Amino acid sequence: MMLQVKNMNVYYGSIYAVKDVSFHVEEGETVTLIGANGAGKSTILKTISGLLRSKTGSISFAGEEISNTPSHAIVKRGLAQVPEGRRVFLQMSVQENLEMGHYTQPGGTMDERITEVYQRFPRLKERYKQHAGTLSGGEQQMLAMGRALMSRPRLLMLDEPSMGLAPLLVEQIFEIIKELHAGGTTVLLVEQNANMALTVADRGYVLETGKIVLADSAKALLENDAVRKAYLGG
Amino acid sequence: MIFVNQLIIGLQMGSIYALVALGYSMVYGIVKLLNFAHGDIIMVGGYIALFALTSAHMPPVVAAVVTVLGCTALAVVIEKLAYTPLRSAPRLSLLITAIGVSILLQNVAQLLFTADGHSFPAHMLLPAGSLTIGGFQVAYTALITILASVASMVALTILVQKTKLGKAMRAVSEDTGAAQLMGIHVNHIITFTFAVGAALAGVGALLYSVQFPLIMPTIGVMLGLRAFVAAVLGGIGSIPGAMIGGYVIGLLEVLVVAANLSSWMDGVVFLILILVFMVRPTGIMGRPMLEKV
Numbered sequence: 001m002m003l004q005v006k007n008m009n010v011y012y013g014s015i016y017a018v019k020d021v022s023f024h025v026e027e028g029e030t031v032t033l034i035g036a037n038g039a040g041k042s043t044i045l046k047t048i049s050g051l052l053r054s055k056t057g058s059i060s061f062a063g064e065e066i067s068n069t070p071s072h073a074i075v076k077r078g079l080a081q082v083p084e085g086r087r088v089f090l091q092m093s094v095q096e097n098l099e100m101g102h103y104t105q106p107g108g109t110m111d112e113r114i115t116e117v118y119q120r121f122p123r124l125k126e127r128y129k130q131h132a133g134t135l136s137g138g139e140q141q142m143l144a145m146g147r148a149l150m151s152r153p154r155l156l157m158l159d160e161p162s163m164g165l166a167p168l169l170v171e172q173i174f175e176i177i178k179e180l181h182a183g184g185t186t187v188l189l190v191e192q193n194a195n196m197a198l199t200v201a202d203r204g205y206v207l208e209t210g211k212i213v214l215a216d217s218a219k220a221l222l223e224n225d226a227v228r229k230a231y232l233g234g
Numbered sequence: 235m236i237f238v239n240q241l242i243i244g245l246q247m248g249s250i251y252a253l254v255a256l257g258y259s260m261v262y263g264i265v266k267l268l269n270f271a272h273g274d275i276i277m278v279g280g281y282i283a284l285f286a287l288t289s290a291h292m293p294p295v296v297a298a299v300v301t302v303l304g305c306t307a308l309a310v311v312i313e314k315l316a317y318t319p320l321r322s323a324p325r326l327s328l329l330i331t332a333i334g335v336s337i338l339l340q341n342v343a344q345l346l347f348t349a350d351g352h353s354f355p356a357h358m359l360l361p362a363g364s365l366t367i368g369g370f371q372v373a374y375t376a377l378i379t380i381l382a383s384v385a386s387m388v389a390l391t392i393l394v395q396k397t398k399l400g401k402a403m404r405a406v407s408e409d410t411g412a413a414q415l416m417g418i419h420v421n422h423i424i425t426f427t428f429a430v431g432a433a434l435a436g437v438g439a440l441l442y443s444v445q446f447p448l449i450m451p452t453i454g455v456m457l458g459l460r461a462f463v464a465a466v467l468g469g470i471g472s473i474p475g476a477m478i479g480g481y482v483i484g485l486l487e488v489l490v491v492a493a494n495l496s497s498w499m500d501g502v503v504f505l506i507l508i509l510v511f512m513v514r515p516t517g518i519m520g521r522p523m524l525e526k527v
Contacts, residue, residue, distance in 0.1 A: 049415060075417030087412035089405050100405050103398070104417035151417070 002027045002155050002186045003048070007057030010040075010047050017043045018054070019210040025155065030177070030187040032197040032218065034231060035207030041190040042084050044207075045159050048188075049081045050074045062154060076104040080153035084160045084190075086144040090133030094124050097132050097143055101150030110150075117146040120176070138169035145176065156180065157188045162196060174200050194231035198222045206231075238370050240488045246376045246445065248484020249383030253438035254461035255468065255476035256390065257431030263407040263471035264427045267328045271312060271335035273458015275432050278339060279305045279439025280354065280449040281347060287358045294359045302436035309432030313425055321421070336454075343451035354447035359440065379441045386437050387477055390430070394473060403427055407471070456500065463507045469520025478518055 003025040010018035018040045025031045033041050046052045048059055050071035059067040066074055080101075089097050098117055102110050118125035121142045127135065132143055141161055148156055158177065162170040174196050181187055181200065191197035198204055198218040206214035206227060214227065221227050254276060261269045282304040286297035316335050320328050356375070364373045394400035405413040406423045414420055442457060443449060460483055468479025483503065490499050510517060 051411060051414060070419075071414045072417045072419045075415065081415050083412060083415055087409055087415075089408050089412065091408050092401070092404060096401055096404075099398070099401060100413070100416045100418070103402065107398075147416070 001025075001060070002029070002062060003188065004060045005044070005048065005057070006059075008044065008047060008054040008059070009056045010043050010052055010054050012043075017210055018047065020057075021207075021210070021212055022057070023205050023212060023215065025186060025188050027186055028184055029203065030181045030189060030201045032189040032191055032201040032204045033207055034191055034194040034197055034204055034221075036231075037192060038209070039207040040210040041207055042159050043210075045081060045083075045157050045188070045190055048074075048157065049079065072104070075151060078151070078154035079157070080148035080151050080155075081157040082141075082144045082148045082159060082161060084163065086137075086140045088132040088135075088140050088143050088147065090131065092132060093129055094132055094135070094143055095128040097147050098124075098150050101147035103151075105151055113150050113152065117149055120149070120179075121146050138165055138172070141165060141169070141173055142176075145173075149180075153185070155186045155188060157190070159190045160192060161189070162191060162193045170196060194227070195222075195233075240492060241485075242370075242372055242376050242380075244485035244488035245481065246379045246484070247487050248481035249380050250438050250442050250445065250457075250480075251461050251464045251483045252477045252480025253383050253386060253434045253441070254457060255464040255480045256387070256473065257435045258462050258465040259468070259470055259472060259476035260403075260427050260431045262465070263473075264403065264424055265317070265328070266325055267317065267332060268462070268470075269428075269431075270329070270332045270458065270462075271339060272431065272435060273454035273456075273461070274336045274339035274343075275305050275309055275435045275454070276439040276442060276457060277343060277449070277451060277454035278308055279436045280443045280453060281343065281352075283359065283440055283443055284352055284354055284449050287355055297359065298440055301440055302433050305432045305436030305439060306429045309428045309435075310425055313428040317428075318421065318425075336458075340451045340454075347449075347451065349451060351448040351450045354443045354449050356444040356447045360444050375444050379444070382437060382441060386434055390434065390473065393430070399423070399426060460500075460503050463503050463510075467506060467510050467517055469517030472517070472519040475517055475519030 001024055005024065006022045008018050008021045021044060033044065035041055043052060047054050050069060054067060058065055061077060061079055089100065095114065098114055099110065102113060123139055124143055124146055127139065132140060135143060161173050165173065170193065177187060177189065177200050189197055189201060198221055201218040204216065204218045204221045205212050206221065214221065216224065254272065257272045258269060261267055279301050283297055283301040286292045286300045292300065312335055316331050317328060320331060360378050361374045364371045365377060394403060402413065402418050402423050405416065405418060406420055410420055461480065464479035464483040465476045467482060468475025486502065487499055490496060490502050
């Protein structure tokens with residue numbers, strides 16, 4: 001078991017954002033959390049990464065409890081997140097952004113990892129000296145993913161990677177997620193674009209106003225009438 | 235002749251303002267705090283240098299190192315005791331705490347050393363006399379001040395641009411949350427930033443004490459405020475901005491003195507502050523403030 005979340009309850013002040021959520025991700029799986037805006041998807045990822053805290057329950061990552069571990073130590077254990085809105089460092093160069101992704105790793109491995117990321121995203125190599133702020137949205141998304149891959153994570157969490165991208169770029173990004181999956185990376189994917197997410201995932205969970213209302217294989221969810229109506233446009 | 239001499243004095247003062255302004259700007263860049271206790275760190279540095287030279291009879295280089303380390307240690311202690319507990323408090327609480335720390339440092343200094351000025355043995359630290367360069371006489375103190383400041387600023391630029399720690403400082407200053415997701419221990423980086431700013435202030439304290447060899451509990455106040463204006467003028471949060479702002483204020487001071495208006499200097503400095511806020515609130519090198527959606 002790569003990740004097991006049990007009874008997560010998260011509040012923003014008096015707002016009850018995540019209500020008793022439990023789910024798990026097996027090693028090598030791609031699992032997606034789908035749901036509308038405000039369903040609590042990003043909150044769940046932030047809580048797993050240690051930026052927010054759950055009032056109750058447990059989060060175990062590769063068999064170790066991390067619900068009280070500080071966020072910087074969680075990254076070191078092999079859990080990387082590509083945050084919502086990409087959040088690349090706009091004033092830093094493409095290469096420096098990648099270096100930041102390598103922050104917790106032993107120094108000797110950096111050049112090799114950068115070469116790997118450039119192989120996967122040749123576009124980034126062309127622009128390695130440019131400030132990330134000068135990149136297009138799609139390139140920034142690639143940079144955010146490349147930056148997360150720099151730590152060679154055991155679990156990669158992606159928060160709305162398709163947000164704000166043109167359809168062609170969305171397909172490219174999902175193609176990369178498929179490649180990562182095929183290469184053995186465990187992926188937890190949060191998406192509003194349920195259709196795309198369910199085509200790349202093995203299993204999915206449907207979230208509504210902070211609660212998991214449905215859990216099934218991605219295939220079954222794609223064919224589920226209620227899911228089709230609510231998230232796949234009929 | 236007079237012009238060149240005045241220019242050198244302006245660069246000398248500007249170097250000191252730039253060193254102090256850097257501390258304001260770096261700390262603001264990373265925690266959005268106007269650290270009004272920064273000027274008082276320089277005052278403490280002045281006393282450390284004074285007693286290191288006179289009471290402890292340290293050689294000048296050792297006294298200088300002790301002063302810089304002393305300022306750094308003081309800033310780290312202040313950061314841990316006063317600012318770290320307020321990490322998630324409103325920025326205004328932090329600002330008021332900084333003013334409180336400033337008053338505390340001044341009062342402790344007054345209690346320990348009285349409000350009377352102690353004369354600083356400038357020539358125990360830097361050699362007296364002057365050097366003739368191309369027909370112009372340049373005092374050693376001016377030359378060393380300018381060179382030491384430039385060297386400190388070059389070192390800072392290398393630190394921030396090239397080293398892993400410096401890059402992490404830039405990452406935290408741009409987006410703390412994203413930096414945390416990279417595994418950066420944000421609190422360590424913030425403490426380190428305070429330490430670097432205070433080390434530069436320590437260098438500033440040494441050079442300022444040589445220039446104005448009278449140490450009093452209040453010397454940090456106006457120096458700090460002028461350097462703060464320099465940081466705002468350059469664009470608060472910007473490292474090259476703080477350097478430029480420092481030199482502009484230093485050269486301006488010479489002009490004001492040359493116009494026989496030296497008692498108006500503080501008025502002129504605050505006029506600049508008002509003008510910056512009116513005309514270009516982001517300063518010379520500052521980035522326009524983008525509203526994040």
